[in-house]
Amino acid sequence: MSHISDNVRALLAELPPGVELVAAAKTKTPAAILEAVDAGVRIIGENYVQEAQAAIAAVGRRCRWNFIGRLQTNKVKKAVEIFDMIETVDSVELAREIDKRSAAAGKSTDALIEINSGQEDQKAGVRPDEAEALLRAVASLAGIRIRGLMTMGPFEGDPEQSRPYFRETKRLFDRFAALRIPGVDMRYLSMGMTNSYRVAIEEGANRIRIGTKIFGPRR
Numbered sequence: 001m002s003h004i005s006d007n008v009r010a011l012l013a014e015l016p017p018g019v020e021l022v023a024a025a026k027t028k029t030p031a032a033i034l035e036a037v038d039a040g041v042r043i044i045g046e047n048y049v050q051e052a053q054a055a056i057a058a059v060g061r062r063c064r065w066n067f068i069g070r071l072q073t074n075k076v077k078k079a080v081e082i083f084d085m086i087e088t089v090d091s092v093e094l095a096r097e098i099d100k101r102s103a104a105a106g107k108s109t110d111a112l113i114e115i116n117s118g119q120e121d122q123k124a125g126v127r128p129d130e131a132e133a134l135l136r137a138v139a140s141l142a143g144i145r146i147r148g149l150m151t152m153g154p155f156e157g158d159p160e161q162s163r164p165y166f167r168e169t170k171r172l173f174d175r176f177a178a179l180r181i182p183g184v185d186m187r188y189l190s191m192g193m194t195n196s197y198r199v200a201i202e203e204g205a206n207r208i209r210i211g212t213k214i215f216g217p218r219r
């Protein structure tokens with residue numbers, strides 16, 4: 001028996017105004033995604049391009065589709081075609097590829113810069129002290145439009161441990177917004193997952209990415 005719709009409704013009721021829910025759907029079936037959308041989810045987050053293609057084919061464009069995984073260069077062309085936003089831009093090379101493929105498709109792709117707020121070597125994302133340079137380097141590219149920041153933070157254990165990383169990312173977000181760089185629209189701050197979203201909202205997130213609390217544990 002599925003409680004996906006109950007989980008979605010409870011989450012939506014809990015969110016303060018201005019905070020949007022992204023349902024992180026990795027490994028979940030199109031039927032499960034559809035149930036979440038029917039219950040009020042408006043943005044689905046996907047980690048894998050191929051999995052997303054199948055889900056989009058089944059669910060369609062009743063919701064928006066954000067890419068939240070690691071994007072390999074050879075998948076950019078497809079990703080640009082199917083996603084409304086790519087949340088995980090962390091290098092000039094990746095941004096240039098998105099720009100190139102978007103321009104070829106006659107479009108501009110919305111993107112977030114992923115911040116490696118924990119500064120962990122094995123994690124994706126640009127280091128906080130390198131983020132402004134990346135932002136400035138990609139601001140002028142016509143095929144990609146930076147619309148905010150995303151971070152994972154350390155996701156094990158006590159959510160309070162994530163707080164300093166969320167706070168640091170919010171600080172960057174505010175600083176970048178104040179720079180008023182032409183072509184950059186600092187609007188979305190995507191941070192917080194099942195165990196940490198309350199802390200993330202307290203620290204200023206306006207997008208949270210929730211998987212387990214909606215769909216149950218992943219196998």
Ligand SMILES: *Cc1c(COP(=O)(O)O)cnc(C)c1O
Binds near residue numbers: 068192
């Ligand atoms: C899986 C995933 C989430 C959601 O994680 P949960 O702990 O299941 O809520 C959020 N963001 C990203 C990038 C993910 O890959």
